Amino acid sequence: MDMQKKLYLETFGCQMNVSDSEKIVGLMQGIGYVETKDSAQADLILLNTCSIRAKAEQKVYGHLGKFKSLKESRPGLIIGVGGCVAQQEGEKLLKRAPFVNLVFGTHNLHQLQDMVRGAEEGRRSSATDFIDDEARFDLFLPHGREGSVSRFVTVMQGCDNFCAYCIVPHVRGREISRSAAKIVDEVRQLTASGVTEVTLLGQNVNSYAAKNPGEPDFADLLRLVAEIDGVKRLRFTTSHPKDMSQRLIDCFAEIPKLAPHIHLPAQSGSDRVLKAMNRGYTAGQYLAKVSALKKACPEIQFTGDMIVGFPGETEADFQATLDLMQEVTYADLFSFIYSARPGTAAADLPDATDPAEKQARLERLQALQKKVTLERNQSLVGTVQEVLVEGPSSSGECLFGRTGGNRATLLDGDEALAGELVKVKVVEGLQTLLKAEPL
Ligand code: SF4
Incomplete structure (x- = not known):
């Protein structure tokens, strides 16, 4: 028993x-x-x-x-x-x-x-008490599921941005960063236990240590973590576009272990809506960061978040969102109809748009994204990619891994490759994944 x-x-x-x-x-x-x-x-x-x-x-x-x-x-x-x-x-x-x-x-x-x-x-x-100092991070260590090759490492928590729609600052508290020395220690411990990919995690990693004088900024933190021997691949999420510095953009050109993928939520392509959302950038400023990232790392893949039907969003505002999507060409996009959260600044805004119209806009946006995702996956056919093997696929018939651009990939090979970076040639680009052959 x-x-x-x-x-x-x-x-x-x-x-x-x-x-x-x-x-x-x-x-x-x-x-x-x-x-x-x-x-x-x-x-x-x-x-x-x-x-x-x-x-x-x-x-x-x-x-x-x-x-x-x-x-x-x-x-x-x-x-x-x-x-x-x-x-x-x-x-x-x-x-x-x-x-x-x-x-x-x-x-x-x-x-x-x-x-x-x-x-x-x-x-x-x-x-449910908040712990509003760095001691919070020490209390959480070092625990995690056994056996995974890829792990999150929290570098900061909370948020000071108060986007008009967002509940996070209310339920996660104000922004607090963890010391670089402790982050490096945790990554060392993880790599000693077989982890080869780490994702540095925070609500807005780009403002890491903004309130901790004497600590490295996020760009330098990436360099410190990349220097650790056992780290084969490095990722981070999430990035607020307004805090995406040129120093951080340069990391994509200068740190070979940094995977060519960024999750950079735009939320809207309309300047009027972005202002009402309190996002702190215009569509033009967002696109300037996107093009600087593409320049630093031509193979970079973008993912993002988009909100449809924010209070007062017009058809013209929505069209601006579609235009921005066409320009970025996201590999994937998480999209939602706006929903009011009590206690947030946008909760009491007048909202005259018919829910059926919002639903129709969401469907238009998702249809466009579906087409772009498939085109992007197909455009990778014939290219050589580096896949980090995570283990057997869900069917158990082959291996599952992810490209540097974070595309889910199926490939043949031995399970002993889990945790290894394998060079592959992409042979098929499907809607949700790639199929590849090891080289
Ligand atoms: S959307 Fe992100 S940046 Fe804005 S308040 Fe929420 S967590 Fe902070």
Whole structure:
């Protein structure tokens, strides 16, 4: 009989949550839990929630309802909620969902082991205090899923930008950067355990250490991390276009390990809408950064985020967004219809656009992007790329990896290649992936 305690974890939202979930798995392994993909088998169910979209709280309560009957049939089951909705709701969540054992906010992962142990003894708890200094980062280390070749390393957290639509500064707190020495230490530890690709992570990495005099800026931090022997490939996300310096752009020409890919969210192509969003740049300024990046690194691939139907967006504004997309030619784009988040500056703006019109605009935008993505993938056929092999593909029939430009790629080869950079020739460009042959 299998006596190991099982954890079922669901993650919603951005890469910061994905990264936090890796740490949660590591923390729970530390107190005897192994991960399961089957919630019916779990002794501990954790939801790592996101509040970026409308009605996020209701959706979390709805989702939790699915686990209520499980709890009724197995009273010892522990249910916990973390992430941005937990941060907003706190104690309220324990009251509204009496079958939930614990609620942990975005700054409280370090308390999670104790909270789960307490729940095992029948105690319910909530922890949502912000920790507004660098000590926060030390509390999270060094935990993560075993065995992966690619890992996130948090370099800063929080945000001071207050884009008019965004809840992040309210649920993740103000911007705080971690010391370069500690980041380098963590990367060294990861490479010693077999990790070969690191992604430096933060809400806006471009303003890394802006408030820490004496620390290197983000461009110099990239150089420090690239010097570590075991690092074969380096990435970063996310970048605010207004803080993208020429020094950082030059890194793409000067640091061979830096992958030729950047996630650079524009959000709109209309100057009027960008101003209303409080983004701090015009479409022209955004495009100037794009062309400087293309000049520094001609093979660079762009991904981004776009919001459709921001309050007051006209057809002309929307057309400007399509125009900007045509000029950038994103490899991929995450696009959403604007949804008001209570407490943000845009929440009370008058919004006369018909929801059906917003939906139609989103569909037009996504159709354009689908075409561009396929064209870009097809244009890579015949080229030589470097793929970092992550392991077997989901079907198990071949290997899965990613090009420097972050294109998902299938290739033949031995599983022992996991973690290695392999030179391949692209033989097919499909909508969502490339097929390639090792050289
Ligand atoms: S830069 Fe803007 S969109 Fe990004 S996290 Fe900060 S407030 Fe949100």
